[in-house]
Amino acid sequence: MNLVISEKAMERAKNFLPGGVNSPVRAFGAVGGTPPFIVKGKGSHIWDLDNNEYIDFVGSWGPLILGHSYEPVLEAVNETVKNGLSFGAPTLKEVEMAEKLVSIVPNIEMVRMVNSGTEAVMSAIRLARGATGKSKIIKFTGCYHGHSDAMLVSAGSGALTQGEPNSAGVTKGAAEDTLTAEYNNLDSVKQLFDANNGQIAAIIVEPVAANMGVVPPMDGFLQGLRDLCDKNGALLIFDEVITGFRLALGGAQEFFGVRADVVTFGKIIGGGMPVGAYATTREIMQNISPLGSVYQAGTLSGNPVAMAAGLKQLEILEKNQSYYIEINKKAQFIANNLRESAEKHNVNITVNQCGGLICPYFTNENVNSFADTQKSNLEQFKCYFNTMLERGIYLAPSQFEAMFISISHTDEDISAFCTAADEALKTL
Numbered sequence: 001m002n003l004v005i006s007e008k009a010m011e012r013a014k015n016f017l018p019g020g021v022n023s024p025v026r027a028f029g030a031v032g033g034t035p036p037f038i039v040k041g042k043g044s045h046i047w048d049l050d051n052n053e054y055i056d057f058v059g060s061w062g063p064l065i066l067g068h069s070y071e072p073v074l075e076a077v078n079e080t081v082k083n084g085l086s087f088g089a090p091t092l093k094e095v096e097m098a099e100k101l102v103s104i105v106p107n108i109e110m111v112r113m114v115n116s117g118t119e120a121v122m123s124a125i126r127l128a129r130g131a132t133g134k135s136k137i138i139k140f141t142g143c144y145h146g147h148s149d150a151m152l153v154s155a156g157s158g159a160l161t162q163g164e165p166n167s168a169g170v171t172k173g174a175a176e177d178t179l180t181a182e183y184n185n186l187d188s189v190k191q192l193f194d195a196n197n198g199q200i201a202a203i204i205v206e207p208v209a210a211n212m213g214v215v216p217p218m219d220g221f222l223q224g225l226r227d228l229c230d231k232n233g234a235l236l237i238f239d240e241v242i243t244g245f246r247l248a249l250g251g252a253q254e255f256f257g258v259r260a261d262v263v264t265f266g267k268i269i270g271g272g273m274p275v276g277a278y279a280t281t282r283e284i285m286q287n288i289s290p291l292g293s294v295y296q297a298g299t300l301s302g303n304p305v306a307m308a309a310g311l312k313q314l315e316i317l318e319k320n321q322s323y324y325i326e327i328n329k330k331a332q333f334i335a336n337n338l339r340e341s342a343e344k345h346n347v348n349i350t351v352n353q354c355g356g357l358i359c360p361y362f363t364n365e366n367v368n369s370f371a372d373t374q375k376s377n378l379e380q381f382k383c384y385f386n387t388m389l390e391r392g393i394y395l396a397p398s399q400f401e402a403m404f405i406s407i408s409h410t411d412e413d414i415s416a417f418c419t420a421a422d423e424a425l426k427t428l
């Protein structure tokens with residue numbers, strides 16, 4: 001694969017952007033080589049500066065569940081842009097977006113729009129503390145909730161890949177109210193409640209952990225968290241930045257049948273534009289400014305162009321809920337194929353799949369926790385990744401990220417993936 005022009009662009013980028021990028025995992029640190037600079041996408045395919053074509057299984061890290069340059073979404077954006085980009089004043093699109101969210105997501109009555117997943121989580125945590133009058137938060141090792149100070153404790157995603165589970169620049173004070181438990185281990189949560197009686201404002205969890213690869217919740221785990229929160233007067237926050245509108249239209253609450261008190265969104269909710277949101281009951285949301293005393297604001301929040309893109313995508317998903325069945329089928333097919341190829345070529349593999357999220361770990365042991373994810377052979381992942389890229393299959397450049405299936409992936413794309421994966425596993 002010829003990446004000459006991308007290599008030059010990366011050299012240029014490194015002069016003025018730290019590591020050449022605006023988000024660390026894009027730098028390809030875990031897999032080596034130069035990241036292709038992307039110039040365009042259509043459906044499931046993307047093209048780079050050197051005019052290489054790839055089948056994209058990243059989809060902008062989840063938002064593009066309908067594929068790149070999806071016409072109705074682009075049209076909605078183009079229509080809105082004609083009237084200007086931003087007003088910092090109320091617009092009808094924000095109201096329509098909030099109404100749509102309340103109608104499709106279970107157990108929420110009010111919404112506040114923000115500009116990223118990080119911001120959604122940061123604000124939801126402030127709200128949980130303000131509403132309960134308690135200060136401590138329980139999170140799970142390997143779960144990523146954006147880069148706000150309090151959440152950069154035992155975090156996943158880029159923080160894992162960089163080998164910096166705790167970031168420099170986060171003060172002890174900012175981190176000391178964040179307690180960490182083990183994913184899929186209810187006892188570890190109970191112990192924290194016991195040791196911090198009456199002080200826990202909330203548990204925050206990725207209902208499917210998708211920033212340490214893909215680790216689905218074991219039977220009873222999410223319900224167990226619900227019960228512990230109820231027993232102890234704490235709020236349950238589902239960070240649905242990845243699972244929202246992906247596992248099901250109503251997200252993980254609908255998929256697993258477990259109620260959350262506060263839900264955070266990002267990624268898919270903007271249809272490719274920078275959007276986040278948090279949502280909860282009317283009673284809890286009364287605490288937010290200007291109604292209540294928890295302050296949270298945003299100059300560009302509810303931006304009409306971003307709302308137009310996100311809302312159009314949600315409307316299309318709502319009208320076509322068979323998409324969820326299709327995406328799950330495609331993902332199952334890929335997961336099974338990976339297992340068969342691995343067996344054929346004597347490669348240790350455990351493939352976790354939940355809805356349109358897939359992750360192959362290079363180990364023969366089950367992967368249900370952060371500790372389990374660390375058993376994957378990262379050298380093998382690196383070889384697998386690079387062979388796939390060489391064959392035009394664009395994957396997230398880290399073991400600790402999910403592979404995202406979209407409705408735009410055709411049968412041909414999927415068989416191209418399977419052929420390439422078979423060859424990649426053969427070389428391990």
Ligand SMILES: *Cc1c(COP(=O)(O)O)cnc(C)c1O
Nearest residue numbers: 116117118144145146241242266
């Ligand atoms: C990506 C992600 C975030 C952060 O969202 P940004 O838009 O990158 O700030 C938060 N939580 C989860 C679960 C995520 O996957």
